[in-house]
Amino acid sequence: MIAAFALILVCQLFGEVVSELFELPVPGPVIGLVLLFVGLLIKRKPPKVLTDAADNLLMHFSLLFVPAGVGVVTQIDRLKGDWLPIAAALIVSTLLTMVLTAFLMSKLLPRAKPGERLEDGQ
Amino acid sequence: MSETDITQLWVYLSAKPLTGLTITLVAYAIGFWLYQKSDRNPICNPVVIAIALIALLLKVTGTPYATYFEGAQFVHFLLGPATVALAVPLFRQTETLKRALPVIAFGVLFGSLVASASTVILAWALGASPETLASLAPKSVTTPVAMGIAENIGGVPALTAVCVIATGIVGATLGPMVMNMARLKDWRARGFAMGVASHGIGTARAFQVNETAGAFSGLAMGLNTLATALTIPFLWHWIFG
Numbered sequence: 001m002i003a004a005f006a007l008i009l010v011c012q013l014f015g016e017v018v019s020e021l022f023e024l025p026v027p028g029p030v031i032g033l034v035l036l037f038v039g040l041l042i043k044r045k046p047p048k049v050l051t052d053a054a055d056n057l058l059m060h061f062s063l064l065f066v067p068a069g070v071g072v073v074t075q076i077d078r079l080k081g082d083w084l085p086i087a088a089a090l091i092v093s094t095l096l097t098m099v100l101t102a103f104l105m106s107k108l109l110p111r112a113k114p115g116e117r118l119e120d121g122q
Numbered sequence: 123m124s125e126t127d128i129t130q131l132w133v134y135l136s137a138k139p140l141t142g143l144t145i146t147l148v149a150y151a152i153g154f155w156l157y158q159k160s161d162r163n164p165i166c167n168p169v170v171i172a173i174a175l176i177a178l179l180l181k182v183t184g185t186p187y188a189t190y191f192e193g194a195q196f197v198h199f200l201l202g203p204a205t206v207a208l209a210v211p212l213f214r215q216t217e218t219l220k221r222a223l224p225v226i227a228f229g230v231l232f233g234s235l236v237a238s239a240s241t242v243i244l245a246w247a248l249g250a251s252p253e254t255l256a257s258l259a260p261k262s263v264t265t266p267v268a269m270g271i272a273e274n275i276g277g278v279p280a281l282t283a284v285c286v287i288a289t290g291i292v293g294a295t296l297g298p299m300v301m302n303m304a305r306l307k308d309w310r311a312r313g314f315a316m317g318v319a320s321h322g323i324g325t326a327r328a329f330q331v332n333e334t335a336g337a338f339s340g341l342a343m344g345l346n347t348l349a350t351a352l353t354i355p356f357l358w359h360w361i362f363g
């Protein structure tokens with residue numbers, strides 16, 4: 001467990017260092033994600049301690065958003081000033097992205113097998 | 123205890139990191155309990171409930187956000203390692219990925235660009251300030267990455283965090299309804315679109331509805347995180363200088 005967590009931190013640290021060193025606009029953890037993913041592809045069978053550690057970290061992924069989200073209290077003025085563009089972007093753009101992407105993928109993906117489609121009355 | 127005693131006690135407690143940390147976990151536990159009580163209704167999102175409870179507490183007690191964050195930073199810190207850990211669920215989708223790689227890569231790039239371009243154009247047309255635009259642009263990727271991107275392109279990370287969470291909730295609650303109206307019935311396409319447009323919150327919702335949708339949603343979320351982090355900052359600096 002400790003080793004697995006250490007490995008995850010090493011990947012992140014590597015990512016942060018690379019991001020800083022080459023002044024990349026990509027956040028360090030994303031580079032760490034790519035590094036770990038490539039490592040898993042090479043290893044093929046990831047050790048169970050690693051997958052357990054990752055699953056544990058991700059099980060309550062949404063909890064980790066809370067401290068940053070509470071930062072909304074420092075943004076009240078900005079939200080008041082720009083409420084219309086923010087609300088419009090959040091609702092219209094999110095739903096537009098979803099419908100267009102779903103439409104594109106339903107045309108491009110190989111034909112759906114039975115059970116891969118929402119049947120009428122379901 | 124008199125009111126001054128309580129005030130003094132709060133002044134003492136609020137200066138301790140332990141308080142901010144405890145409040146975060148307790149508020150989230152309450153939010154999660156309500157979420158389960160509501161039969162996992164996406165409107166009762168545990169993150170929203172926790173944020174509302176804590177914001178209210180800070181307001182009532184007059185505690186500055188910085189004081190709260192001294193304790194909450196221990197939870198916040200885990201966002202980095204958790205982002206790295208996304209490699210594991212992504213790896214589980216390797217087989218799917220191999221089978222339809224060009225289609226999936228194209229779909230992710232398409233979704234990522236539609237998400238940020240439509241957001242920026244719409245918000246700009248409605249008169250948003252430049253900082254708000256930069257804060258909104260990465261709203262469809264998971265919070266830690268979106269905050270990193272926003273910081274890089276001149277946005278306000280705290281505002282981004284709020285917008286990302288709101289995006290997830292909009293997608294999870296209204297998304298399936300709108301896709302029904304558009305008569306989109308392929309579970310794979312529906313899940314994929316949920317992951318691209320509304321990241322982890324959308325993925326959690328997709329898994330509840332259908333296993334195939336959930337798997338495609340997780341895949342799309344992971345790849346979209348990469349696609350957006352790798353394209354938006356470069357595009358932004360290229361377009362806006």
